[in-house]
Amino acid sequence: MKQTGLNLWRRGHAIGVSVTRGPMENFRTGTRCVWLLTAAVALAGCAGGGRYWKEEVALADGRVLVVERTHTLGSQFDGEISDINKPPPAVGFTIDIPLPQGGKARWEGDRSLFPLAIGLKDGVAYLAASPRTCPDYDRWGRPVPPYVFFQFERGVWQRVPVTEFPDDIRAANLMIGTDSLQSVREIERGLVTTETIRRRNMDTSHVLRNLYRKGTQGWGDCIRELDAGWYRTNR
Secondary structure: OOOOOOOOOOOOOOOOOOOOHHHHHHHOOOHHHHHHHHHHHHHHOOOOOEEEEEEEEEOOOEEEEEEEEEEEEEEHOOOOOHHHHOOOOOOEEEEEEEEEOOEEEEEEEEOOOEEEEEEEOEEEEEEEEEOOOHHHHHHOOOOOOOOOEEEEOEEEEEEHHHHHHHOOOOOOOOOOOOOOHHHHHOOOOOOOHHHHHHHHOOOOOOOEEOOOOOOOOOOHHHHHHOOOOOOOOOO
16 A cells, blocks of 8 residues: 555445335335435445554654554544534554664554654653543543553553653644544645644644643543533443
8 A cells, every 4th residue: 555645445344235125115216216325425424444644753852753643534424413524533543653673663542542642761662642532531540640651561552650651751742633624634745744743733722732740631520520420431
């Protein structure tokens, strides 16, 4: 697969429609055609796909690291009706981080988290991510501060407490709002620069732009709603 610009692929399984015949099977031919056309349009939105691009990541020590990112895309029909004209949302993530000693550390995540920052210290890769929603925050154990930290060691990503996360990684250095139309246009260029990341991330919450090491900034309402039982969660 060519690895420049925006690459799209289809998922490796077929999508079909199963129609159970019954008393309504004698619909007029024209009605059937309209129904089938509507179904075809809906399935086109459910077909999924993906994006591939590279990002220049500014590390805490001043170096710039080029990482490779992919998104597995969901359906436009999974979100709110007001989002129907927006790009399909990402439901899966991978980030390939080059290691100083050679090779790469691949981080994989689902829609419950989105990555904010990466770093390297003593040859070890680190990554910080944020829960996406209140139920996701609960699923990940209501972390304080409100991030999930990972360390790549001996070929495996492991979750670590904030006390084991490098304290010089203090801000997001990955592009955050990757589902927006403006970000997708940047992704289509194939390489997202550090300046673009800085500019795009200015449109996000300070809780995402900055990695706080104490408190639950920005999640107070969510915590109160969880305590009140507003959400059914599966921890």
